[in-house]
Amino acid sequence: MSFALVALAEPAQVQGQVEDELSRIPSEAPPAPPAAPSGGSRLGKLQRTLYLESATEVEQLRSSLDVPSPSPAPPTIEQRLFADLVLHWIPTRDLTFHLSARGGFRIGEGIPFPTHENIRADFRELYTSWKPFEGAYLDGGRINLKSGVAIGYNPTDFFKTRAVVEPLSIDPAVLREDRLGTLMLRGQFVWGHGSVTAAFAPRVASPPPLYTNTTLPALDPMFGRTNGHHRFLLKGNVDLIEDFSPEALFYEEDGAVRLGINVAQGLGKKIVAYAEWAGGSQPGIAQAALSFGTSTGSLSTAAAGNLATSSATHFQQDASVGLSYANESKMTFWLEYHLHQAGFSRADWRSWFEQGTGPHGQLLSPLLWFERGYAQEEQVPMSKHSLFLRADWTDAFIFNLELTAFANVDLYDGSTLGQVTASYAVTNLWTVSLLSAANLGSRRSEFGSLPSYFSALFAIRHYF
């Protein structure tokens, strides 16, 4: 009876399709990957990720600026060669050790050679984790503690400040990879319906001044950048209802408190909505920069006094609110609004340009650019309101080619920082990338006033 049915259900066309499907099945087993699991336990073995990367960057600078940038100007060509190493060792099920570091060599226009400036080493992480009982963890050492659910700007990522040194790209995703951890003790408890984390990072060094391209230390762990203040973080999330688990944060730095909330929620099959908020008492970005400059000795009190800024400290909010959308063609899009209330308003920008181009412009321009350099090191937006757009396309046109593009738009003047990256995994061990970025806008706009107009970077990476 069944065979009679087969005749009914499988006309010749269907039979042809089936044979076509079967002919696509690979007949031979492929060679095993170089480090394929042998079946033995990985406990006690050292897990290593090591790659070597060569990055060549060229930069086109603007011929003139309304507010001249203080020297040194960014190099128009720079070559970097570095090794990036991550070691992870699990001697027992309850104990792990972790090391993450990057070191290498650089030469470029304006960088003296041969000097210590040609050597760069970043000791990102070195810590140990102990699990006293299931769900409980104690970590100690230099740890990269990241918080937040947004893509372009994370107001609740309190340990991001001053943690990035000489990044290869201003892509927020790359900035998160290239950053230093903070020396801290961290305790965490994770259970079936939530988690709670407490971290204390002591002050172990004085905050150093802002670095320029020619004053970067070669082999310094730079604890002053990450541990220049006593800092404490308490955060936790609880599953309030199915699939909804907001995170609340309490952060204190030298007595100043900031609160935060993170929420991410799926909307159907293709959309994720997320929001991140932080608030606390703090001065405006210009006043914070000048206070930092005088406290680190970068600026004299008299010089800082030349800039009229409000010294008022009041409750200021930061937020990232966004959506992601993924389609069936392996493309994902993000749209994010950023609020940084301590940042520049339209009037602040007008004042910034007026002071920089006024009769005392030559005197004030170093101070004005100091404000912007400070915001960059703090990893906060310069403007109060901005928009972030990003698109990723996996297997674009050909297998293993990933295209990424993002734009950061100042909502006051429409100026834009845009970047496009093509990254191709040639094999499991080789990757080549081409990146181009541009600061677009009028001469008196946030991004149009920057010294760099266009840059391109070509990188080759080999994993060992």
Place this chain on the structure above:
Amino acid sequence: MSRANAFRALPALVIAALSAGAWGQTPAEIVARADEVRNPNEAFRFLSTLTEYVSGKPQAQNVLAIFSKKDPRTGQFRNLVRYVEPPRDAGKAVLLDGRAFWFYDPASKASVRISPQQRLIGQAAVGDVLTVTMSIDYTASLVSTESVQDANKKPRTCWHLDLKAANELSTYARIEYWVEQGSFQPVKAKFYSDSGRLLKILFYRSFDTWLGGLRPTEAILLDAVDSSRVTTLKSSEHRLQQIPEAWFQREYLPRLEAE
């Protein structure tokens, strides 16, 4: 369906119904029995080696450690996936917990929430392909009984089932599913998008005894959109594993080890 086609298909549907009835199984029971063949009931862990072929040539390989545990509330498997190879991806981790999906990248130390659609972009989606409990996520009806060729071109007498998504978040809108009569071994499946587009064709192969049953150890995914693309998934190192509920918290992802 035209009236003529409807009449032509009628005997097939009647015979198929009689055939299923002869085995004493409803379509839902057939799919449930096939689920039991594919995966054990207990929490377990295994390695999956993915090989991606383009035009018949292997182009890339990934090794994933997959931890699976049934959600006592839904009966659906929840998966934790940790990338073991290649070095470029080692340490990445994905939480696939019913409706909540999170991706962790050790390079950025960041966990980001991803949508059901977005999870299909990465290799971690194989965790779902291998462990999806079709009897829960889909409503089955019997189409016919057919002799179909399996991945080794051996004819097998199968129930041909049509599975419709039981809820809006089911990964695929529709699945055609072929299950061998008697053994309840899954032989083949076709996955369709919301728009009715055929996305993937899946063959099960290399049945072997692991964790108390004769189960498939290899799956072959044919990309129906790009006919040059094929992915093979070989599973190994299966073992029962205690998986605490805490592991399904996003904060646990950075601590997930391959062991």
